[in-house]
Amino acid sequence: MGSLDGIITGFQTAFSLEAILFVILGVFVGTIIGMLPGLGPISAIAVMIPMTFGMEPATALIMMAGVYYGAIFGGSTSSILLNAPGVSGAVATSFDGYPMAQQGKAGKALAIAAIASFTGGTVSVVLLMLLAPALSSVAVSFGPAAYFALMLLGLTAIASLSEGSTIKALISAVAGFMVVTIGIDAQTGTQRYTFGNMNLLEGLDFLVIALGLFAIAEVCSLVLSRKDKSIGDTHNIGSLKLDKKDLKDMSGPMTRHSFLGFILGVLPGAGATIASFISYIFEKRLSKNPEEFGKGSVKGLAAPETANNAATSGAFVPLLSLGIPGSGTTAVMLGAFLVLGVQPGPMLMTDRPEIFWGVIASMYIGNIFLLIINLPLIPYFAKILKIPRPLLISLVIVFSMIGVYAISFNTFDLYMLLLFGVIGFLMRLFSFPAPPFILAFILGGMLEQSLRQALTISNGSLSIFLDDKIALSLLFLALLSFVFPLVKQLRKNKDKATEA
Amino acid sequence: MLKTMNQKVSLVLVAIGALYLFGAFRIPSYPYAIVDADVLPKTLGVLLIVLSIFLFFAKDSETEEQKKRRDIPKKEIGMLLGVAGLILAYILLLEVIGFVLTTALFIFFCSFFLGYRNHVASGITAVVFPLVLYFMFTELLSITLPSGVLPF
Amino acid sequence: MKKFLLPAALGLSMMLAACGSDDGASETANAGDGGEFTPSESIEIVAPAGAGGGWDTTARMAAKVLQEEEIIDGKIGVTNKEGGGGAVGWSYIANYEGNPHKLFVTSPPMIFIPLNGQSEYDHEDFTPIANVIADYAAFAVREDAKWQDLNELFEDMKKDPTSVTVVGTSSPGSMDHMQFVQIAKAAGVDITKIKYVSAQDAGGMTQLLNGSVDVYSTGVAETVEQVKAGKVRVLGVTSEERLEGEVLEDFPTAKEQGIDETFINWRGFFGPADMEPAAIEYYEEKFKELSDSEAFGEIREQFGWNEMYLDSEEYKTFLDEQREEIQTLLDELGLAK
The missing domain is CATH 3.40.190.150 (Bordetella uptake gene, domain 1)
Incomplete structure (x- = not known):
């Protein structure tokens, strides 16, 4: 069967009444779960697996996929409103989304996030449909050397995440990198900085750090400012209105990051979180007004939201066409496929075209319904910010605590959350930016592991980085990305000198 | 001698770097590694110390607004410690008296502590919010949360 | 915040209604003293x-x-x-x-x-x-690899241990590493010289397919689809006898290749x-x-x-x-x- 026939079969499957009902159900549940603390797509899918047992496979998988991208779609809500990202892909969303909401424009921020998510989701599904078979070889083309180079490229962005002092940004990043070394080292099985505590063996979870540095630290600031009515004009808080300039500002990042996010999603191990960060940084670099970023920039919100949804579709490439799960979430998705008697992999497209193409085609419908479900709810969500400060603070704390507790069901992680909340607050007081910390935490682990994998494979020879073309080009880009801002800075200084 | 805030902070950071580095030298070695587990920690430790020294001599680049963040009245420090204390109590009690009770008590007392006096509103939130969450997690998603002393 | 929990609860109950809830079990079991035991609580x-x-x-x-x-x-x-x-x-x-x-x-x-x-x-x-x-372990290589069976692989590893890289998901000293070590040891390989890298999140199969590593030590189920697609070859599995099933039955055991060892x-x-x-x-x-x-x-x-x-x-x-x-x-x- 040619793939055109397959695509047609897929659309037939996806547009059956039953499939449409279940995709709506899936995205609805997903978007709610994405908003709730601690329930990321992983646990949502995992707990649903036993329930789908015995269902028609295509329908069940269409629903499960809906839960997955629905959760990423909904994950932005708590990030924007409470600075408390419920899923890791939504951390970068808070950088500009939360300031925007604090300026009394919560409705607008949520609307931008929804539209960007929808665009990222839809464009990437088109890409998925056109390129899935072709891209399967790209998905596995990255060896350890190339991953190392990719992570390095991401890290060169630290300087552009600083607010003022570059040295402080670098110190933040080194600290984030240090935290990631806690736990058992994968390459040797050696314990590092565990102090004999079994709770530290697997290292600290990303959400513990993110919720600590962002949500709990923000709670401290909110406690201090609880008496001022700082959410500027709450009058229009629920308004979804976007003016022409907003739409124009969004269009660039939405186009770019639909592609970039998708590609990064295709690479196993990169995923929505890394995609959202890289997009954010990329957009900031590109912007003529980088100083607006972090203060409620439309572009800074649209970029990561587009990218994380696009990456979610991208992650289906290795999953469906190779049977390789690129992340914890897709690993659980793989489990869902297996329970239903469907084995994702190179044969899926020919053996079960109705499932392969059906799941993909259903994502169009799913994304449209996500938009339809989310937009009308925005005014109600935005009103959350009208809850009196003391009560809101209590709720944000509880929200973060459940979020962390539901990962491991271990109170140790809650103490860590409090600790990182204190660290985050101190960092604020002394003007150390948190984003470089979290970026180094995300990229650091893979940077170290892939470097050491590469060197083990090559028996210690650095030539592995030169022989690998992908690695070499990425290293070159990393160098450019590192040098470029320096040159810009120098030229600026020179201009100043000549002017004087 | 320590005139600027940067200098004070950098000394603390050097101390952290030194402790971390001390830990790095105590990581046991693995016989077959080409790049062993201690290489990165040692690098990071040195890097932190070097960067902190740079910070020591760096010009103070903080804006007035950033500096103002540190002016916290004594009373407010008490508030922050109070909230931290309530969080600690929450963690300690969570697995003992259960999710619903702990969360309800926390929401009520934390709001009260922060000056919220509408007892009806906070009472209702304190009861409804944890109950709805508990019901969703345990009954609908079969994810067990600590039930504690309550019978369900 | 209450406002969005209600639709959430509704949505989830809808979902459950659709999938068939199984939470109706009763809690009426009685405790028995001595002799017979029945659970008295959940x-x-x-x-x-x-x-x-x-x-x-x-x-x-x-x-x-x-x-x-x-x-x-x-x-x-x-x-x-x-x-x-x-x-x-x-x-x-x-x-x-x-x-x-x-x-x-x-x-x-x-x-x-x-x-x-x-x-x-x-x-x-x-x-x-x-x-x-x-469940059993499987050792997979790329389809175009030079080794046709485990003995050929182990011969090469005896000659030049640095030329072969083995990948697994767990860290050294844990499962994916030790299952390979156990079989290699029985085949007479110097196990202190095995070059092993650990790759998380299914990175093992990725690295095998793109040629970064030579052997993937994993579970049998992880290899089936790639074998069907003709991308990898399983040199050996660690069960006592051949497994049953469409592709599985073609996987040779280590035992039948003269390596008297199993891993369960x-x-x-x-x-x-x-x-x-x-x-x-x-x-x-x-x-x-x-x-x-x-x-x-x-x-x-x-x-x-x-x-x-x-x-x-x-x-x-x-x-x-x-x-x-x-x-x-x-x-x-x-x-x-």
């Missing part, structure tokens, strides 16, 4: 890992079948206790000495992790109740220490029933698991033997703590 099965992994899946599937087929008349809840590769969950169970309502699911890391010095509890601190599942990725249920004999007997019987049930057979097939039932006594002996074997290997590698 049973908790702990998966010492997060949602979605092998332990979690086993626990949830077993709980589902036990309740739906009415093998156990009462409520069974699955709890996740993640951390330390299992150590956090084990220390949680260790608090419930003698409690017959706390069970947990476990597998070979129960042997590896204590030996690697990462848990103060080992299998002797608990009551093995019944093993239910067996067993999975079963434990209880806390000092469980009363009546309770052990009760659960043995129930897990036997589970293992024999058609519903669980279907699940085994979907996940590519094999049946391996051991009762409490057999299980204990089996685990002691396993530990001794692994201990010897780790000693030789110098990794034992």
Whole structure:
């Protein structure tokens, strides 16, 4: 069967009444779960697996996929409103989304996030449909050397995440990198900085750090400012209105990051979180007004939201066409496929075209319904910010605590959350930016592991980085990305000198 | 001698770097590694110390607004410690008296502590919010949360 | 905030209604004094890992079948206790000495992790109740690799150990590494010279396919699709006899290639220490029933698991033997703590 026939079969499957009902159900549940603390797509899918047992496979998988991208779609809500990202892909969303909401424009921020998510989701599904078979070889083309180079490229962005002092940004990043070394080292099985505590063996979870540095630290600031009515004009808080300039500002990042996010999603191990960060940084670099970023920039919100949804579709490439799960979430998705008697992999497209193409085609419908479900709810969500400060603070704390507790069901992680909340607050007081910390935490682990994998494979020879073309080009880009801002800075200084 | 805030902070950071580095030298070695587990920690430790020294001599680049963040009245420090204390109590009690009770008590007392006096509103939130969450997690998603002393 | 919880609750209840809820089980079981044992409260099965992994899946599937087929008349809840590769969950169970309502699911890391010095509890601190599942290791190479069987691979590894890189998901001293070491040792390879890298998140298959590494040490099920697609070749599996199933039956065992060694990725249920004999007997019987049930057979097939039932006594002996074997290997590698 040619793939055109397959695509047609897929659309037939996806547009059956039953499939449409279940995709709506899936995205609805997903978007709610994405908003709730601690329930990321992983646990949502995992707990649903036993329930789908015995269902028609295509329908069940269409629903499960809906839960997955629905959760990423909904994950932005708590990030924007409470600075408390419920899923890791939504951390970068808070950088500009939360300031925007604090300026009394919560409705607008949520609307931008929804539209960007929808665009990222839809464009990437088109890409998925056109390129899935072709891209399967790209998905596995990255060896350890190339991953190392990719992570390095991401890290060169630290300087552009600083607010003022570059040295402080670098110190933040080194600290984030240090935290990631806690736990058992994968390459040797050696314990590092565990102090004999079994709770530290697997290292600290990303959400513990993110919720600590962002949500709990923000709670401290909110406690201090609880008496001022700082959410500027709450009058229009629920308004979804976007003016022409907003739409124009969004269009660039939405186009770019639909592609970039998708590609990064295709690479196993990169995923929505890394995609959202890289997009954010990329957009900031590109912007003529980088100083607006972090203060409620439309572009800074649209970029990561587009990218994380696009990456979610991208992650289906290795999953469906190779049977390789690129992340914890897709690993659980793989489990869902297996329970239903469907084995994702190179044969899926020919053996079960109705499932392969059906799941993909259903994502169009799913994304449209996500938009339809989310937009009308925005005014109600935005009103959350009208809850009196003391009560809101209590709720944000509880929200973060459940979020962390539901990962491991271990109170140790809650103490860590409090600790990182204190660290985050101190960092604020002394003007150390948190984003470089979290970026180094995300990229650091893979940077170290892939470097050491590469060197083990090559028996210690650095030539592995030169022989690998992908690695070499990425290293070159990393160098450019590192040098470029320096040159810009120098030229600026020179201009100043000549002017004087 | 320590005139600027940067200098004070950098000394603390050097101390952290030194402790971390001390830990790095105590990581046991693995016989077959080409790049062993201690290489990165040692690098990071040195890097932190070097960067902190740079910070020591760096010009103070903080804006007035950033500096103002540190002016916290004594009373407010008490508030922050109070909230931290309530969080600690929450963690300690969570697995003992259960999710619903702990969360309800926390929401009520934390709001009260922060000056919220509408007892009806906070009472209702304190009861409804944890109950709805508990019901969703345990009954609908079969994810067990600590039930504690309550019978369900 | 209440505002969005209501639709959430509604949505989830809709979903459950659509999928068929299974939460109607009653809690009416009675406690028996001495002789007969029946659960007097709801049973908790702990998966010492997060949602979605092998332990979690086993626990949830077993709980589902036990309740739906009415093998156990009462409520069974699955709890996740993640951390330390299992150590956090084990220390949680260790608090419930003698409690017959706390069970947990476990597998070979129960042997590896204590030996690697990462848990103060080992299998002797608990009551093995019944093993239910067996899985086996497979060693895969790319389709265009020069090795046709395990012996050719091991010959090359004897000649030039630095030329072959083995990849697995776990860190050295744990499962993917040790299953390869165990077979290689039996084939006469110097196991201290094996070059092993660990790659998380399914990175192992990626690295095998793109040629970064040479051999992927993994579970049998992970290889099937790639074999079907003609991308990889399985040089050997670690079962006693050939496996059954479409592609699986073509995988040669290490044994038939003259390497007299096997490795079983067993999975079963434990209880806390000092469980009363009546309770052990009760659960043995129930897990036997589970293992024999058609519903669980279907699940085994979907996940590519094999049946391996051991009762409490057999299980204990089996685990002691396993530990001794692994201990010897780790000693030789110098990794034992």
